[in-house]
Amino acid sequence: MTTVTQFSFTDFVKSLLWLAFWILMIVTLIILPIIFIVLFYVPAPEIEGIEITPYLLLSMMVNPDIGVPLLKATMETTFFKVAVFPGFTFAALFATIIIFFERKFLAKMQLRVGPYHAGREVLWWARNFGGFFQMLADLLKLISKEIIIPSGADKPIFWAAPVVLTVVASGLVALIPVAPGWVVADIDVGLLAVFALLGFFPLTALLASWASNSKYPFIGGLRALHQMIAYEIPLILSVLGVVILSGSLNLSTMVEAQQNYWFILLLPIGAFVFFITALAELERVPFDLPEAESEIVAGWLTEYSGMAYGLIQLASYMKLYALAALFVTLFMGGWMGPEILRFGPPWEPDLMIRGHMVLTVEEGNAFFWFIVKTFGIAVLMLLPRGINPRIKIDILLRTGWAKLIAVAFINVFIALGLLYAGVIHPVGVVGT
Amino acid sequence: MSGAGGIFKAIESGTKHLVIRRFTLRYPEQKLRFVGDGFQFDPKEGVGIAGYKGRHILYHDKCTGCQLCAIACEGIAEAIAMVKIDKTWNHNKKSIMPQIDYGKCVFCGLCVDACPFYALFMTDDYELAAYTKEHLIYTPDQLAVKVDYEGNVEIKIDDQGATHG
Amino acid sequence: MSSEGKQPEQSSQSKEAVAKVEIPPVEKGIVDKITTKFGGKAVLAYAKPRRIRFNIKPEDAIEFARFLNDEVGFDQPISVAGTDYPKDNVIEVIYHIGCCTVPEYRSMVFAFALKLPRDNPKTPTLIPVYRGVEYHERETFEMLGVIFEDHPKLQRLLLPEDWADIPPLRKDFNIKGR
């Protein structure tokens, strides 16, 4: 016997009205105040001699002649860089796309479908990407779930750990140069800062596992620590070659040093070691020992639930983006690439809106190449998950300590050899 | 590295499967085709006829109310109860017929084996989900309804792999 | 089973009748080996093709099992089953032992049964001979209340921790409503 839900037009209209009411309420009571609070505290730029106040701003947005310069001015603020483009929002969006891509990609490899229904009917032009709204559904699920704290847990640390992880991951993202000048923190010791921030993750994992007051998280935290110590050293050593060749610790300078040749061509061993150790840093298969579910449930994540878990996952995928971007920056020439993207006719290739330049063609190409390369490397980092089983802790440690360090040293010697044989000049390949 | 060859083989095998067609049955849109009209039993030969063991179908004009199906089910699932029906039949003086509780039925089909009068068979209908437990109890009248099951998907095998549909 | 009413006479095997039936040569060899060693202590219940069963006394169990393992070659424990016979007031513990090493015995299952008094069923454990019987004996202990002496861990295995009833496979334990 089948029961068919009765469709009633009244209910339908009622639900529409209800929806409209809620949207109105949320916009007026929450979103508008937030916009105004933000606008009050962020100093607005001066456009064409007019001091922008928050009250003027909303009315100006409608006028493109003022709106476009305003947009341009906003894009140059530090706030925009931190919060939107090379910073948090971009990284989080990239992470979301990576998660979705991972799910579809793994599903394809495993001869199944993956996310399929959510959002399939919403976007008719995206039927083949059906299921992208699954990400949204998962986010809503995580937000709406209760965060359960085990009794006897060390509450401040337990709460702080996900936040710290997300903050540190955003900090990592802030160091990555996306295009010339497009970096949140262009510091001279960028690479050192990267390693300093990477060191936070296992420590936070250990603290989180400790604070959970449970055995499996504790073992997972210890494993994370073991793994970090074993893999941090080859990671740093593998990058040493790049530092020697480029003669700088500034990530932007490193990219510029790869004007003619990518360092992956000169230092393939270093790139290999960096890739492997990056996988280990990310705790991804085959190095996902701290989260090995058949041995220690979910490792140090066992006691986390709800959005706390969601934040940890977000942080780990942002870290994946950051490390993939770092690989691109260090070994694959960062934003460098042939100019294939043009926004307008050849004599005026920049992105112009109403005569105001928004984006130069160089910047546009830099973004394009950076994103394409990073996505490619991120996909390569996803690939082992479909192919390999998890490795054992003793093999992991032996590989890290004995093999990878030795290989990384060989890489350093190759770099030194290239330098002292006169093949390479400290600021780039000979001839530049 | 001794195992590099193995890793490359694994990567090759994995990436090869990115182009193989997927096997998943998209269930609500696609439904499997079954052999025959459901499991039946021939008491003369003492042997069944192959078919899917889904919901039962009861032929009122053949059921004599002999309770053999209920007795067969007694030690298995206790899903069959004999209930009074309104109609009177010549061959069913007691006017009792089986009522099946699909919350208990295990679809073994031994009740069909027990029926000596060709009255109780099984059908292809397996979509029995209901909102309440009471809806899972099928009265003799409900059991008499023949459901048209439209399954037309089979496993197909070609060079690109096996697919449904 | 046959249909109701036609119970073939020849297949109802009372234990004396079976002993007189022709025993196949390989099985005969095993039976002879056992009887020469143990004599009256081990009583042959039946010896069908591929299946031999002896009834022995609990005090001979370890010696019998050791002889079976070392000399005859039945080395693989298959099962330990207990059966309750309230009519005879005995609990019968039956060990089924298979063979993996001697080629001509591999198809056989050797069974030996211990008849224990129902009110105080006690028998020595056979773990020193067959390590594999440990968990079978634990199961028999909790299902029939048979106490295996010197068993290293004679505790609950399958039943819940708060089981407070007679052992469930005894015949006087009845399932509710049945």
Add this chain to the structure above:
Amino acid sequence: MIQLTLPSGIQVEPSEDGRILTLSVGPQHPGSGHFRLIVQVDGDIIVDADPDPGYVHRGEEKMCEYRNWIQNIPHLERPMIADSCGILYPFVLACEEIGSIKVPERAKYIRIIMAEINAMIFELYWLAIYGIFLGHSTMFMWPMGDRELLIDLAEMATGARVTHAYFVPGGVRNDLPDTFRDKAIRQLDYFKHRLDQYKDIFYTNPLFLDRTERVGVLTAQDAINLGVTGPVLRASGVEHDIRKIEPYDVYDELDFKVITMKTGDSYARAYVPYLEMYERINIIKQCLEKMPSGPVRTKLGPNPKGPVGEAFKRVEAGRGELAYYVVSDGTPKPYRIKLSVPSFRMIAAMPHLLKGAKLADMPAIYWSLNYWPVEADR
């Protein structure tokens, strides 16, 4: 050593030197099933393992005593729904021996076909779980998907996907459909092709070799004495297959090999079932060739009774030797049924192998033993 407070307030007892940590792996653990292993670890080394089955015990043996011979069929396959024909097979054989029932020749072949298909269904399920236990998600999905090919065949023949209730004393419930033979050969050929794919991604994968080679080595002597059976026993080099040494039904007319490996480690235990699947495909094809036509079920009267007697019958199921000890007292209900299931016999090997292993080896050893908690608890 750190003293951890469990949520219930129980203080974990540290050992004298404070190094031992007790872990309760299961029953709510992704790496255990309905089963608990109380593991004591010193760092990453397991010093003691105590299996604790019984979470899904449902008293099958007692239930048997309350139902007549035919009614026992549906519930007896519940402990092992992934291999439901395998667990029913010895019961049916034992009933036939007690009642001296003749089985038609065609039914014997059909039984072997179904038993082998079911054994493969189990082995694929087992392989899938082995894959995910080692963190290999692709190896979880592929066998689970390919299992559908075999379930489809089983469903076609029996009308149910997992719990077939297909074997009865005196034959099988119904004849195979006409189209079964062609479909079976087509799907089995494709399945064989799929099996080849497993090798590259799983069995020759160096990371898998690292995880399983020389892990949990079970010598032949120990294997026999602990009473383990099936692929676990054969992986230790003991050529022991009931189908070969004590052929039931028509296995003596079929030509197949017994797969053995010498090493006895987790890798061998994972590899033997894989190689056996090729043999099983071979057996099914031979059966389809040789199968005569004719009746498939001997007609029995209603509520049949057996004479007084006992039978001990064993078959080679997916996990190894599955034996039934059946006692009949001449009533329509069995007096005593004892299931000697392979999973239960594997428990004895568990502490033996886990002691001294690493915690990371635990899933590799535990699941390579072909242990199925529901079957072991019965």
